[in-house]
Amino acid sequence: MFAAGAIAEEDKLDRAETGRVLRRSLQFAQPYRRTIWWAIGLVCMSTTCTLAGPVLVKFGLDHGIGSDNARALNIAVAGYVLVVIIAYFVGRGQYLAINRAGEGFLRDLRVTVFDKLQAQSMAYFDRNKAGVLVSRMTADIESMGELIQWGLLQFVGAGLLLVMTLILMTAMSWQLTLMVVLFVAPVLGVASIRFQRQSNAAYLDVRERVGTNLSNLQEGITGVRVIQAYGREAEQERRFVVTNRALYGSHLHSVKVSTWYFGLVEWSGIMSIALIVGVGGFLVHHGSVKFGTVAAFVLLLANLFDPVQQLSQLYNTVQSAAASLHKLYALMDAEPDVAEHPRPVQLPSEGELVAHAVTFAYDGTERPALHDVSLGVKPGERVALVGPTGAGKSTLAKLLSRLYDPTSGYVTYGDVDVRLASLASLRERVVVVPQEGFLFGGTIMDNIRIARPAATDDDVAAALVAIGALERFQEFPEGLDTEVRERGSRLSAGERQLVSLARAALVDPAVLVLDEATSNLDPGTEAVVEQALERLMTGRSVIVVAHRLTTVQRADRIAVIDHARLVEIGTHDELMALGGKYHALASAWARSQPVIDPSAGR
């Protein structure tokens, strides 16, 4: 969750891109458009209220004090009171409106992006590192949350205030306004542009280093057992200090960039007072402006400089939110390569699962992981896939269950191309039990139920009984409600494997694709599990990627995969008689258990 987001080029948006991002967001905000209009209206009103203060002061000064008229003064005071009261309620309203729309927008964005993410193919998850994907859903969306909570309102408000103040000043005295603008605009204009450029670079730098630093921190914490086991604490600490100090350096640089700018804003703010006093005084002497105007200008100056300062501070927030949105939209635009057909068909409830001359290469690899393989599994038949490590067994299993689509060739179930089938009906017919079991934070019960969310507690218990593991877990103080902790670290290695095997015992598909894990179980427990899986396999088609001789022997047919090709297929006896790859493999297996079998010798 804390891994560095992918930064760099994609963070820098050009103007056209920003426009596109904005238009897209407007579409996304459609459901909340009424609230948004309200918010905009309220922001305008509240800005007007902010401006009304100095105007009323001017009125009081010129018409009340200037012409010895106590009534005008009282009117100004009463008007001011009214404005303050209105401003309070308008202010409340604008916070509520903007947050209601904003949080709704973010909530929808979270749900939509996540659904889109889950719809992506396995290849997508291979291509994109977990840390980056997680940061899309967290850091990127949160940076927008920040904008909505603080920035958006200030951004709009500050912009409006700036413009309206200028209009108001011009109406009061165009000469004074012109002078202020002629002085302020070039100084602040040039400075702001430089500042934005520098601070953007500094900000990106800080963000990247924060990412690296957090990754190192996380690696240190997750790897703490290995670090301690080898006594490398001091070394890791030394390395961490290097990245941590680099981050400190970037922070300092970014402060340096902003420091001169804020000094300059402060300077020009007071300089403008000096100018107004000097030039305004001159104009008062000539009778072309009233004293109240000069006073109002001095008070209005704050309305000119505060927004400028706010806008430049907000610039980074806006910029990073736009960049985040851009990345999110890129994720949402990525069409899943294993997508559902626009007019999907239901798969027949039973049928033969056949691979027709499939070839497949993983993204970014040239050598195909599977080359021209054809294989059919009849209803009720059990086929074992065997072969050395990296031969392509798991790959074939993944193609058969459409986790990937073949580069060429195709897969059918009951004579229907699986690419035409609805994904829901495919997952009902074909279930894959992956090689690596993954435990989620939560209880043992939750972890098993993921295989069939509708399963009752009794179903889960029955699955555990089937693999002979119920008693073992019930003996834990909290039984099946034991929290397994991150990645299941509360359990022993074998216990973790039992939990993920129980998942397989819970499902009920027509075709079961079982990618057998290399075992952490003691052979005694394993034998019990094997019997359970045996029961599970009867009555359905099974494709089992086998790492154990016993599993292989129970198969109806054995397919030997070697170097991405199907090299032999047949029954155990046929293949033994052939004396080819399978014979060699079976002998290696047998040798790995030499002591048990005295006849095999050593």
Added chain:
Amino acid sequence: MVKRSGRASSTPGAGGWALLRAVLAEQKFGLIAGMAVGLAWSAGKVTVPKLTSLAVDRAILGNGSLAFWASLIAVMAFIAGIFTAWRRWFAFRESRLTETKLREQLFAHVLRLHVGYHDHTQTGQLMSRASSDLLQIQGFVVMIPITASNLAMVMAIVVILFVQQPMLALIALAPLPFLNVLATRFSRRIHPAVLAVQQEQAQLATVVEESVSGVRVIKGFGAHEVTANRLRKEADDIRTVSLDAARVRSSFLPALDLLPNLGLLAVLAIGGHRVLNGSMTRGQMLEFMQYIGLLIFPLRNLGMTVAFGQRAAAALLRVNEVLTTAPAVADPKAPVTLPEGGAVGAVRFEHVTFGYSADSPVLREFDLTIPAGASVALVGGTGGGKSTVARLLIRFYDVQSGCIQLDGVDVRDLSLRVLRQEVSVVFEDTFLFHDSVGANIAFARPDAPQADVEAAARLAGAHDFILELPDGYGTVIGERGYSLSGGQRQRIALARAIVANPRVLVLDDATSAVDPSKEHEIREAMRTVMDGRTTIVIAHRPGTIALADTVVLLDDGGVAATGTHEQLLATNERYRVVLAALAADDDVEEAVS
């Protein structure tokens, strides 16, 4: 290096501030400099309204020199501009330094905390100690020099106003303390809301992280709905708590914005009449209004500082709690040295009792003696406590009773560094670092020559596939690097232990993911590694068990039987059950015949 906060304080709150004081004491020069330039800034800033007022009365409405007064104000512009920049610089520099140092202190301490602590602490929690909590502390430290100068300015303005028009000053300033009160109350109310938002965000992050890392399981079982529902719930929760926070903001922030206006109003109403009476000049009135304008930000800031202070106090508490947790497994006061020379590596477990929670022991009165240089296979059922034996030997946990000795010395009397140098465990789940293959193998001895690294890789059966990787030994692996298969990862972990060249080597199921045909080769190499070195092999496969001279059967928390594999197979019923010997026997015979 690390300052382990040994100062146990009576109340935890005091401990948090003591921690901050200790860190800030090292930075006192920077902080004092920040306050000094801050004072210069407030002096410049405070003079401006006074000058404006004088300019109005003497030059605009009177007949003094406009240019003179205007240039005086311009001088103040330079002073305020330069010193505000400096103040900012010092404030941020010092606060970032505090954050940086505290993070290093935290990291160093967490690395040394006992494994039992890490079992019960989520990675995410420690991460947020070192990131968001430290940010809150940083946010407070920034305020220290800024608040000091703001305070000076507020006091100066109050004095100036009172000296001129005590009554008007009293009325005009009356609403301003409320600003402070309101700001303080606001932050007290908003804090829990913000915390709730952060918590919900962390929960959502966990759902996403697990859905991405466990995507194979989710896709395999078609369980998208489960995770999608979880996510929807978290997204809804975030919206709910965020709106709660927005509600708090909406009732406080507009009030905070508007309160100062009451002061302006008072000046306009009362001051206006006074000007009409002639008891006050117009310049003074403008001055009053400007001063009140000047007060707005500093006063709001004071409120924020109080708020930030409270938040920082909570964060400091949490950070201090980690820093004051003493590692339960630590170096002894006077470490004993291990005997050198001769046959070394004798291991002895004596009446060892241990459980992860006190009431359910995993090992009971466990006794095991392994002579120097001997090898033992530890066999037992799933969850029987085999890995626990390995963890106890390197003191990941301390025994509850009994003792463990290495070469006749209680492991608790050895320095951890020495113990862990001399005993290497290859764990059942492999953790590799985001670094090159070579650096991962040389982890225990970063200065090991390349020849040693390659020799170890050869022995572990890893050399060949490493050469086929894109950059050979320079290929970067780990979470963000090149992905290796389970068997390949195990072999690198094995090489890592071989490079360490320990007296005692523990292999916890270290070849379970290695292909049987390859395992054979590794086993041959392992004989070289094990030659003359005490080795404990935890294994399920008979072929691996056969590497050891003796087999120890771990059952029911103790040693159930000892002997050679054949002896146990022949005499021990439980051993046959654990190895499923009866079933396997027939299968294998049938298979190769």
